[in-house]
Amino acid sequence: MRFLIAVCAIALTACTPTATDPVLTVPFSPPVSTPELVKTIDVKVKAALVPPETFDDIGGRFESDKPKFTAEPVATDGDLSRVCQGVKVDSGVTTSRVRTWSGPVIINQIVSGLVGVDAQHVLGAVRDKARSCRTWVDGIGKPEREVKADVELPELEGVEGSYAFCSSFTEISPPVWGCEAFLVRGDLVVGLRVASGDEPTARQHLPEVARRAARTGRGRLSAIGST
Secondary structure, three states, X not given: OHHHHHHHHHHOOOOOOOOOOOOOOOOOOOOOOHHHHHHXXXXXXXXXXXXXXXXXXXXXXXXXXXXXXXXXXXXXXXXXXXXXXXXXXXXXEEEEEEEEEEOOOEEEEEEEEEEOOOHHHHHHHHHHHHOOOOEEOOOOOOOOEEEEOOOOOOOOOOOOEEEEEEEEEOOOOOOEEEEEEEEEEOOEEXXXXXXXXXXXXXXXXXXXXXXXXXXOOHHHHHHHHOO
């Protein structure tokens, strides 16, 4: 029988086993489809969303979820930030959910779940892009936006990596500044943006917004990750 298998392997031709030859079977596992991957990672994405009431004390009132929290997840195009002509997840499968608060400050949270791509690589892509320009133009005839890279963040418990920067939105009247932080935990990238009419206010609120996002769902995410 061993000789028969060897001949079949070398010749790469079909060999029919005799009645006395044992038939070797290989367990077959069907490939996991993209919708199934997306549904699995979406459980973690939802757990990382900051509760609607989280920013009431700093003037951020919950406004919307996109898609709606009850909506079925879908694969997304991996957009992370518009900084310096934009940065996105360049491989694998992603799904994301965006939660928005409005008021004296506007806060956006985008949680991206990653499949087949390393979250630290994605964080590095954001950092490299933010450092790649000091000004950029978001379309013909629009004014320059200013970028200030490497904004300091506090130590964030339960986060495996973080990076932040600030940029102006000069085409808006009056102009707006947005400070963005990206936090990595496992196969999630949590993006946060605090927008205000002036840079100092956006910078002032970003560290606390990041702290609260880092705390959100830690226990739930640990439980999910261990299953």
